[in-house]
Amino acid sequence: MQFDIIEKGQYTVIQVREARFDAKLAPSFREELEKIQGNIRDHLVLDLGDVRFMDSSGLGAVMGAYKMLRNTKISIVNPQKPILDLLKLTRIDKLILSHPTIEDALAPTT
Amino acid sequence: MSKEILLVEDNKVMQLLMTKMLSSRGYRVISAFNGIDALAQLDKHPSIQLVLSDWMMPGLNGIELCYRLKSPEYGRYIFFVLLSGRDDKESIVEGINAGADDFVAKDTNINELDARLKAGLRNLELHNQLITKNIELDRAYATMKEDLESANLLIRRMLPSQTSFQGVELHYTHIPSAQIGGDMLGCMQLDEDHIAIYLFDVSGHGVTSALMSFAIQQSISSNSASNSNVKRKKETDPFYSLRDPSEVLARLNRSYINQDDNNLYFTMVYAVLNTKSGLLNYAFAGHPPMIWLQKQQQQCLFIQQESFVVGMFDFADFQTEQVQLNCGDRIFLYSDGITEAESSDNQQFSEQGLKQLVQDLADQPAAKQTDTIVETLKSWSGTAQFNDDISLLVFEWKGN
Numbered sequence: 001m002q003f004d005i006i007e008k009g010q011y012t013v014i015q016v017r018e019a020r021f022d023a024k025l026a027p028s029f030r031e032e033l034e035k036i037q038g039n040i041r042d043h044l045v046l047d048l049g050d051v052r053f054m055d056s057s058g059l060g061a062v063m064g065a066y067k068m069l070r071n072t073k074i075s076i077v078n079p080q081k082p083i084l085d086l087l088k089l090t091r092i093d094k095l096i097l098s099h100p101t102i103e104d105a106l107a108p109t110t
Numbered sequence: 111m112s113k114e115i116l117l118v119e120d121n122k123v124m125q126l127l128m129t130k131m132l133s134s135r136g137y138r139v140i141s142a143f144n145g146i147d148a149l150a151q152l153d154k155h156p157s158i159q160l161v162l163s164d165w166m167m168p169g170l171n172g173i174e175l176c177y178r179l180k181s182p183e184y185g186r187y188i189f190f191v192l193l194s195g196r197d198d199k200e201s202i203v204e205g206i207n208a209g210a211d212d213f214v215a216k217d218t219n220i221n222e223l224d225a226r227l228k229a230g231l232r233n234l235e236l237h238n239q240l241i242t243k244n245i246e247l248d249r250a251y252a253t254m255k256e257d258l259e260s261a262n263l264l265i266r267r268m269l270p271s272q273t274s275f276q277g278v279e280l281h282y283t284h285i286p287s288a289q290i291g292g293d294m295l296g297c298m299q300l301d302e303d304h305i306a307i308y309l310f311d312v313s314g315h316g317v318t319s320a321l322m323s324f325a326i327q328q329s330i331s332s333n334s335a336s337n338s339n340v341k342r343k344k345e346t347d348p349f350y351s352l353r354d355p356s357e358v359l360a361r362l363n364r365s366y367i368n369q370d371d372n373n374l375y376f377t378m379v380y381a382v383l384n385t386k387s388g389l390l391n392y393a394f395a396g397h398p399p400m401i402w403l404q405k406q407q408q409q410c411l412f413i414q415q416e417s418f419v420v421g422m423f424d425f426a427d428f429q430t431e432q433v434q435l436n437c438g439d440r441i442f443l444y445s446d447g448i449t450e451a452e453s454s455d456n457q458q459f460s461e462q463g464l465k466q467l468v469q470d471l472a473d474q475p476a477a478k479q480t481d482t483i484v485e486t487l488k489s490w491s492g493t494a495q496f497n498d499d500i501s502l503l504v505f506e507w508k509g510n
Binding site (some may be wrong): 023056 | 396
């Protein structure tokens with residue numbers, strides 16, 4: 001099981017169920033995303049809690065998601081430190097906000 | 111495939127009878143009197159793959175013949191059918207152990223015999239197709255491997271050949287992963303007082319990344335004054351000015367912004383060193399930090415910038431910053447293949463680890479230092495063949 005997808009009204013959650021988000025996983029992530037693209041309404045939540053390592057292809061897939069869903073809010077949930085560092089290094093943290101839990105991600109922005 | 115069969119039978123009458131029967135069903139029958147004779151016949155007729163053999167024969171019997179033909183040393187794939195009056199379990203086990211593919215009792219009627227032999231022929235047909243496909247695959251693989259190797263050579267030729275400049279010594283290591291990869295590095299004299307030093311890493315591996323890295327290297331190094339990514343034309347003497355590192359990255363970003371959705375991009379650090387003053391201007395694009403080894407202070411610092419990658423976002427902007435080097439200072443540029451190399455227990459080498467190593471090896475001359483870093487990395491990851499491209503470039507400012 002690589003991904004769990006939960007579609008709940010206004011928001012969609014993709015849980016990445018792999019320790020490595022790399023060149024092997026990136027193409028199927030893209031495929032999944034393309035499949036559900038039409039159903040995503042206001043908010044896409046990427047749960048990366050299980051991901052221990054993300055390489056350039058994994059990062060490419062996340063940036064690709066941002067480009068594919070230009071008008072959709074995207075949040076990342078529960079990123080481990082190496083992932084957070086990578087998002088920061090490449091300034092993706094400015095485009096996609098990270099939150100410790102799904103509840104935090106879904107809370108109305110203040 | 112032709113219905114060729116070798117019939118091995120010591121009883122002359124039986125042999126004649128069966129030959130007639132099989133011929134009437136369209137088989138081309140070659141016959142032999144015993145196992146030894148059978149081996150000779152197979153040598154004489156290299157296309158035969160179907161053997162129908164009696165069990166009890168003088169010289170070499172059916173079981174022994176079967177062992178010979180099914181041994182890995184026998185260079186031909188044979189479908190072996192044992193013919194016997196015996197169909198007790200023990201004999202069949204013996205036959206199976208010898209590698210026989212089927213068993214037919216001597217009194218079996220021709221319809222069943224024909225059906226079983228046809229099944230054997232189908233099996234052979236499949237096997238032969240598989241072998242042919244495998245040979246084709248091997249050939250295709252060999253061609254691809256050759257292509258990759260020559261592509262690798264081409265990439266190698268794009269690496270800098272000049273490593274010694276006025277006031278600057280440069281050393282580098284570039285090891286592509288098993289496949290061809292997307293790492294590239296370079297340096298070039300921009301004018302009398304400036305050299306550009308850079309390193310970039312195209313996402314992913316393989317031919318796509320390599321082709322892109324090839325193109326990027328051209329975009330940077332092609333120095334035709336009219337359309338250079340590193341210099342700007344000017345109307346007054348000296349008729350050019352150097353582009354800021356951030357401007358170089360912005361131009362590359364515009365050129366390589368990805369239109370199709372292949373998510374291909376690259377990270378980069380581009381730096382310009384004033385070889386007279388030691389002033390280093392640089393800009394990052396999502397690339398890991400440089401390491402600054404300060405000779406006098408005997409310490410290592412990271413030089414880093416948070417910045418977008420190149421080729422992904424049309425709105426990306428980049429910044430030029432600068433540091434003042436002192437005589438004998440060294441700067442290390444590298445790709446994440448080094449810091450993300452993993453030991454057998456999944457520990458990454460890490461940026462901190464690299465910085466510490468650079469510090470520990472501070473007394474070594476720069477050339478030796480890069481070699482030692484790569485050697486250390488190899489023993490850390492327990493392999494000589496890395497999963498990702500490894501590139502490392504160090505330059506030392508010798509002062510004016």
